[in-house]
Amino acid sequence: CSLFLNYKRQKFRFSCLCHAEIFQEFAVQEKSVMFWINLSVLDCLTIFGTSSLPGTSTALRMCYRGYGYPLMLFLEEGGVVTVCKINTQEPDELLDFDFCSKNVVNKIILQSEGLREAFAELDMTSEVLQITMSPDKPYFRLSTFGNAGSAHLDYPRDSDLMETFHCNQTQTNRYKISLLKPSTKALALSCKVSIRTDTRGFLSLQYMIRNEDGQICFVEYYCCPDEDIAEAEL
Template structure:
């Protein structure tokens, strides 16, 4: 039996098939949420959503739209499985970063359904590698219930500006404080370290602020340890949307362009730290 015929027969038995010309377009996005070993994959007709959680206080979601793939098919309304994200990334980057200019790694992902492994076929410059990764029963994912109608404040800004601020703040601090307000200082990030407090202000009319919609003053504090993993996504992104809802929950959404100019999104949800007392103010 010809290899193409064999693969065609196998494809008909899979509930998920996804193919693309550059595996890096997937691996880069997944690296941005790789702060825990396991991830839950949700596949629907819209594309893939890969979710990572920690301590039920922070959740990261990588959205890889169906249009990123040159072939994509899901045979069920939603396919869900848990996978070792560390192993998946190792497989996706199995050819390393030594590729010659213009050479990309083709990727085919297949999943046969509940209990089946995730099958990867990677091809670069005529060299073919197949990987089989065990899948697990998915855990129940925390619903942060972050509804747009409950959003109090929202700011969209260029990522470059937030990267600079993060580099100047004392990220050894336990707490990162967000102040968002319709009045000055409008948007302020603060850290509190042994050497004192550090602030970074963003005027609403700054060239770096693309959209400013703050309806009331909110001051919320979040554990730096929970937000640090999102810096990976910040480094890849061009724009960032920062939202807080009426409970003080934080949503940071990063817009990331891949090497082909296509857009993917990574979103972090973080619960406010309720243990911080007023001496930090």
């Protein structure tokens, strides 16, 4: 099962890749089903399934009858069922970042705890997040340039948070924080994150999420470097 969230005219793509085994019940009649929904509607669903009662969990059932029909969500919590109907839209062509493994220059796997701490400590009034990956010092550096000035956070290659470090050349690229923020929700749920860059400086963030039953799914996030910054440096 692949769920794609694409923003029109924005230069990033957010996708969730799940195996059928992660669901208690999974039945898809057609080989591929694709549609768009308004993300602002999903934000409204946060009023459901947020009980703080111990031992209470929320079950979700998703149903879709086909082209032209709404997406049906059934949320059950503590014996109470909420039914949501979300209108679907005609999908445009998916953004293709042509991000191939053979073009990957640098790759690290980091425990998500390290990236969560970075997002909490760095100055998010900055418009961009600068990422430096290098076979030499500083190895892996995150930088912001906000109202309080420049801030840098370095991770040595032998850090306890670093699980894999494969850097072939020094790369420094900047990415708009406004485009990266949607991925922080997946970051909060993940246990590991794979960070890759290709020859063009395109960024791939792959979050590994383990559910309560120990099953694993992945959320992948792609973002292009800030072209305004790159042109200004030419």
